[in-house]
Amino acid sequence: MRPTVHDIAESAGVSLATVDRVLNDRPGVRAVTRAKVEAAIAALGYVRDVAAANLAKGRVYPLVFIVPAGENPFMRALEAEIRRAGRHSAAERTRLSVVTVPVFDAAALAAAIDAAAVSDAAGIAAVAVDAPEVAAAIGRAREAGIPVVTLVSDLAASGRDHFVGVDNIAAGRTAGSLMGRFLGGRPGPVAVLAGSMRVRDHRDRLEGFLAAMAAMPVHRAVLPVLEGQDDPAVSQERIAGLLAAVPDLAGLYSLGAGNSGLVAALAGRSDICVIAHELTADTRAALEAGVIDAVLNQDAGHEVRSAVRVLRAKADGLPVIAAQERIRIDIFIRDNLPPAAEEEPHQGD
Amino acid sequence: MRPTVHDIAESAGVSLATVDRVLNDRPGVRAVTRAKVEAAIAALGYVRDVAAANLAKGRVYPLVFIVPAGENPFMRALEAEIRRAGRHSAAERTRLSVVTVPVFDAAALAAAIDAAAVSDAAGIAAVAVDAPEVAAAIGRAREAGIPVVTLVSDLAASGRDHFVGVDNIAAGRTAGSLMGRFLGGRPGPVAVLAGSMRVRDHRDRLEGFLAAMAAMPVHRAVLPVLEGQDDPAVSQERIAGLLAAVPDLAGLYSLGAGNSGLVAALAGRSDICVIAHELTADTRAALEAGVIDAVLNQDAGHEVRSAVRVLRAKADGLPVIAAQERIRIDIFIRDNLPPAAEEEPHQGD
DNA sequence: CTGTTAGCGCATTCAC
DNA sequence: GTGAATGCGCTAACAG
Numbered sequence: 018m019r020p021t022v023h024d025i026a027e028s029a030g031v032s033l034a035t036v037d038r039v040l041n042d043r044p045g046v047r048a049v050t051r052a053k054v055e056a057a058i059a060a061l062g063y064v065r066d067v068a069a070a071n072l073a074k075g076r077v078y079p080l081v082f083i084v085p086a087g088e089n090p091f092m093r094a095l096e097a098e099i100r101r102a103g104r105h106s107a108a109e110r111t112r113l114s115v116v117t118v119p120v121f122d123a124a125a126l127a128a129a130i131d132a133a134a135v136s137d138a139a140g141i142a143a144v145a146v147d148a149p150e151v152a153a154a155i156g157r158a159r160e161a162g163i164p165v166v167t168l169v170s171d172l173a174a175s176g177r178d179h180f181v182g183v184d185n186i187a188a189g190r191t192a193g194s195l196m197g198r199f200l201g202g203r204p205g206p207v208a209v210l211a212g213s214m215r216v217r218d219h220r221d222r223l224e225g226f227l228a229a230m231a232a233m234p235v236h237r238a239v240l241p242v243l244e245g246q247d248d249p250a251v252s253q254e255r256i257a258g259l260l261a262a263v264p265d266l267a268g269l270y271s272l273g274a275g276n277s278g279l280v281a282a283l284a285g286r287s288d289i290c291v292i293a294h295e296l297t298a299d300t301r302a303a304l305e306a307g308v309i310d311a312v313l314n315q316d317a318g319h320e321v322r323s324a325v326r327v328l329r330a331k332a333d334g335l336p337v338i339a340a341q342e343r344i345r346i347d348i349f350i351r352d353n354l355p356p357a358a359e360e361e362p363h364q365g366d
Numbered sequence: 367m368r369p370t371v372h373d374i375a376e377s378a379g380v381s382l383a384t385v386d387r388v389l390n391d392r393p394g395v396r397a398v399t400r401a402k403v404e405a406a407i408a409a410l411g412y413v414r415d416v417a418a419a420n421l422a423k424g425r426v427y428p429l430v431f432i433v434p435a436g437e438n439p440f441m442r443a444l445e446a447e448i449r450r451a452g453r454h455s456a457a458e459r460t461r462l463s464v465v466t467v468p469v470f471d472a473a474a475l476a477a478a479i480d481a482a483a484v485s486d487a488a489g490i491a492a493v494a495v496d497a498p499e500v501a502a503a504i505g506r507a508r509e510a511g512i513p514v515v516t517l518v519s520d521l522a523a524s525g526r527d528h529f530v531g532v533d534n535i536a537a538g539r540t541a542g543s544l545m546g547r548f549l550g551g552r553p554g555p556v557a558v559l560a561g562s563m564r565v566r567d568h569r570d571r572l573e574g575f576l577a578a579m580a581a582m583p584v585h586r587a588v589l590p591v592l593e594g595q596d597d598p599a600v601s602q603e604r605i606a607g608l609l610a611a612v613p614d615l616a617g618l619y620s621l622g623a624g625n626s627g628l629v630a631a632l633a634g635r636s637d638i639c640v641i642a643h644e645l646t647a648d649t650r651a652a653l654e655a656g657v658i659d660a661v662l663n664q665d666a667g668h669e670v671r672s673a674v675r676v677l678r679a680k681a682d683g684l685p686v687i688a689a690q691e692r693i694r695i696d697i698f699i700r701d702n703l704p705p706a707a708e709e710e711p712h713q714g715d
Numbered sequence: 716c717t718g719t720t721a722g723c724g725c726a727t728t729c730a731c
Numbered sequence: 732g733t734g735a736a737t738g739c740g741c742t743a744a745c746a747g
Contacts, residue, residue, distance in 0.1 A: 021724055032734040037726060045732060068417035069724035072739050191701040198659075201550035229701065310547075313702075345704055348697040352540040352578065353662075355694055370740055381718040386742060394716055418740035421723045425742095 020061040029057035040065065071110050078111045080328050081133035082168070082321075083126065083143040086117035089247055089274045090297035092144070095169070095317040102321045111325055120247070121213070123148030130154035134161050140328030141165045142181070145172035147217050152176075164331030166324050169315070170218045178331050181324045183315045183344045185218045189225025189272065191346055192292045195311050196226075196268050197233040199290045205267030206238035207290075208259055212247035212273030222272040222294075237267070245275045253278030260286070268292075276300050276309075283308050296349055304351050314347040369410040378406035389414060420459050427460040429677050430482035431517070431670075432475065432492040435466035438596055438623045439646035441493070444518070444666040451670045460674055469596070470562070472497030479503035479514075489513045489677030491530070494521035496566050501525075513680030515673050518664070519567045527680050530673045532664045532693045534567045538574025538621065540695055541641045544660050545575075545617050546582040548639045554616030555587035556639075557608055561596035561622030571621040571643075586616070594624045602627030609635070617641075625649050625658075632657050645698055653700050663696040 026036045031054060038046045039054040046054075057063075082099045085092050096115055103113035116133065118125040126143065127150040133141045134157060141158055145151060145167040152175035155165050164178045171180040196207060209226065211219045223242060230239055243259060245252030252275035260266065260282065268290040271279050277299040283289065287307045293300050296314040303309040323342045330337050349355075375385045380403060387395050388403040395403075406412075431448045434441050445464055452462035465482065467474040475492065476499040482490045483506060490507055494500060494516040501524035504514050513527045520529040545556060558575065560568045572591060579588055592608060594601030601624035609615065609631065617639040620628050626648040632638065636656045642649050645663040652658040672691045679686050698704075 022726095023724080033725085034727080034734055035732085038733090041726080047732065050732080066421075066724050069421050069739090070726070072415075072418050072421060072723095072741090073725040073727080075726085075739055187701060191699065194699060194701045198548050199550075201548075201552070203550070225701075340705060343705060345696075346702040347694075348699070348702060350540065350543060350697070352536060352543045352574075353695040353697060356689060356692060368740095371742095372740080382741085383718055383743085384716090387717090390742085396716065399717080415740050418723090419742070421725095421739095422741040422743080424723055 019066075020063045021066075022063075025054065025057040025061055025063050028061060029054045074110075076110065078109075078139040078329055078332055079137055080111055080113050080140045080142065080325060081116060081136070081138045082113060082324070083116045083118060083129045083133065083141065084168070085120040085144055087120045088249075089120070090277075090299060091274060091295040091317065094295075094297060095144075095321065098317045098321045101318070102325060106325065109325065109329070111329060113325070121146055121215075123151050127151050127154035130158055130165075134158040134163055138163055139332045142168045142324040142328060144169050145175070145177075145217075146170070147172055147215065164328055166327050166331075168320060168324055170216060172217070179327045179337060179342070181320050181327065181342065181344065182218070183346050185221035186225040186228075188294070188313055188315075188346050189222035189227075190229040191225075191348065192222070192270050192272070192311075192313055193226040193229025193233075195348070196270060196290060196292055197230060197235075197237070199310055200237070200267050202235060203267055205265040206240050206263060207268035207270065208240045208263070208266060209242045210245050210252060210255060210269065210271045210273065210275075210279060211242050212275065213244055214242065216273075219273055226270055226272070245273065245278065247274040249275045249278030249281070251275065251278070253282045256282035276303070280308055296347075296354075301354065301357065304349065304354065307351070310350065312349045314349055315344055316347060320344055368415075369412045370415075371412075374403065374406040374410055374412050377410060378403045423459070425459065427458075427488040427678055427681055428486055429460055429462050429489045429491065429674060430465060430485070430487045431462060431673070432465045432467060432478045432482065432490065433517075434469040434493055436469045436596075437598070438469070439626075439648060440623060440644040440666065443644075443646060444493075444670065447666045447670045450667070451674060455674065458674065458678070460678060462674070470495055470564070472500050476500050476503035479507055483507040483510050483512055487512055488681045489515070491515045491517045491673040491677060493518050494524070494526075494566075495519070496521055496564065513677055515676055515680075517669060517673055519565060521566070528676045528686060528691070530669050530676065530691065530693065531567070532695050534570035535574040535577075537643070537662050537664075537695050538571035538576075539578040540574075540697065541571070541619050541621070541643075541660075541662055542575040542578025542582075544697070545619060545639060545641055546579060546584075546586070548659055549586070549616055551584060552616055554614040555589050555612060556617035556619065557589045557612070557615060558591045559594050559601060559604060559618065559620045559622065559624075559628060560591050561624065562593055563591065565622075568622055575619055575621065594622065594627065596623040598624045598627030598630070600624065600627070602631045605631035625652070629657055645696075645703075650703065650706065653698065653703065656700070659699065661698045663698055664693055665696060669693055 022036050026033050039051050099115050116129050118129050123146045126146050131154050155175040158165050166179045166181050167177045169182045243255040245255050256279050271293040276293050280303045291309045292311045293309050294313050296312050300312045327337050371385050375382050388400050448464050465478050467478050472495045475495050480503050504524040507514050515528045515530050516526045518531045592604040594604050605628050620642040625642050629652045640658045641660045642658050643662050645661050649661045676686050
């Protein structure tokens with residue numbers, strides 16, 4: 018059997034309580050005693066049984082997730098993953114709650130963060146909006162000792178503890194690279210549809226995309242960015258206009274949401290190379306139909322679980338192994354689509 | 367607080383032991399009593415605290431992983447992931463051990479399975495070889511009540527409890543589809559390098575690849591399969607011969623291992639579209655250098671953790687949600703490469 | 716068939 | 732400064 022606290026207590030000639038003080042780095046232990054205990058710990062190769070520790074602590078971690086409201090399918094999937102994680106979070110002694118705020122509404126987001134902070138939240142995860150009042154609210158929460166992570170969209174200036182999401186510049190580069198290879202020597206310009214250039218992740222994706230396109234062996238024109246506000250109707254209108262104006266369009270990169278509108282506007286035009294973000298019902302269907310050629314995805318489930326792990330670690334004052342929490346950029350084409358999500362997918366991976 | 371066994375015992379008017387019997391579906395409870403308890407469980411919305419349950423059980427699950435020996439980088443990565451999982455398996459009360467057997471050696475594999483079965487193994491995970499004696503050994507283990515899962519390479523005929531690995535036909539299709547799109551209208555035949563056509567996963571990948579190539583709008587010749595025995599030296603020789611014999615080669619699909627030899631033979635020929643399997647140091651470097659264009663990967667860490675979950679579930683007689691345990695086919699190009707693995711990556715996702 | 720009791724490994728009062 | 736005792740939620744003998 019693995020050594021337990023009893024073993025190290027006996028081996029060090031002290032009591033359980035003292036061992037516990039050393040283990041949890043609490044005061045009230047003489048340096049010599051501490052050294053003895055630490056020696057025993059090292060000698061026996063003790064590793065704490067986290068499950069038992071949590072059981073004994075009895076402490077629960079109320080974590081608040083703040084996500085934008087609205088129809089954005091990815092955000093709804095994210096919310097669903099939070100709720101799912103919440104149901105399975107029993108063992109981790111976390112209690113997850115979701116708060117939705119109007120899209121792009123900095124004031125509402127700031128208010129939600131403040132509200133979470135005054136509640137007994139042990140941690141806050143929020144899809145950030147790039148605005149000073151949001152940064153200020155995050156600052157206040159952290160001032161109050163509550164760890165905060167940004168989710169999907171970052172706000173580095175806020176001093177948040179951690180960002181859970183993908184490297185969006187790399188995502189844009191990946192899109193550009195795939196687009197270039199898929200198009201090969203075929204002529205014609207490519208267009209970009211974004212949600213809003215006021216959002217950080219969209220700016221990053223565009224930057225990466227342009228860089229990758231510029232690095233391609235054959236030059237290809239990239240048309241001015243269209244903004245669809247992540248809204249299907251607006252996006253559809255923009256794309257319809259684009260198709261009418263640019264008959265020889267070769268490719269289209271949709272780096273935001275609102276893809277159902279895009280698909281509707283495209284209406285079977287499978288000659289254009291289309292790359293979009295986030296695997297949702299819309300993009301999956303379009304991929305299967307051959308309207309979209311590739312989808313870049315960030316796994317919402319992974320992100321939620323990562324956020325929970327990070328917040329718990331921060332709440333306990335434990336370190337976070339950044340490399341371990343990196344979120345991957347998944348590439349999906351028609352042939353490697355995972356089976357459609359059913360009842361209760363995922364738990365570990 | 368969440369309801370506990372005490373709450374449901376009180377609510378149902380029975381003792382803890384009875385509640386436990388119902389929860390764990392053990393005999394010795396009258397139907398009426400059982401019904402009462404189940405009603406209380408449902409009414410209170412009770413969910414068992416697995417961590418506490420495991421703590422109380424004290425039971426450990428010795429799981430044996432059997433993987434091929436040799437230099438195959440993917441297999442070594444798999445072994446590393448098993449050891450890593452072993453170090454973190456404390457909380458899950460599993461004890462992982464690794465046994466290596468000579469590559470493609472059915473007799474040795476069968477013997478290893480038998481040996482694991484006579485030890486006190488609670489479960490066996492093995493990279494299967496397609497041979498009757500292996501199937502027989504798996505049958506014996508299962509006869510002895512020991513759950514068995516096949517890992518990476520399946521052997522459905524053995525009656526194994528579960529297969530942990532990717533859909534290799536889909537993987538081949540993905541490779542073919544990418545190859546076709548990357549090549550576009552460019553002329554020239556494509557070649558396939560396999561390890562051995564006697565292995566199931568290689569046959570599956572080939573099948574998928576051929577199907578995808580055949581489905582492409584432009585016809586493209588696929589040369590007869592080369593077999594490199596998953597060996598770098600043999601592979602290098604085969605590829606060198608290929609390059610000499612087919613000057614207008616357009617693409618190359620490496621569906622097995624031995625990729626370091628392939629890269630050596632290619633020596634900077636970045637004009638050929640190359641797609642390979644498994645992200646290892648070799649393939650990563652070749653991807654970054656532009657020698658390999660895409661790598662299809664199965665995440666060894668995910669596979670190990672899935673195998674552990676499945677074996678534990680089977681050992682406890684619990685159901686396995688298949689959809690939850692599906693292993694994805696990752697596509698990597700130069701631009702979405704994850705950071706190189708460092709010290710202690712992964713834990714959850 | 717059902718109930719009592721004693722831990723699993725750890726954290727935490729409260730004494731000394 | 733240090734130790735003894737109690738309990739987290741659950742399981743597993745052992746009684747009845």
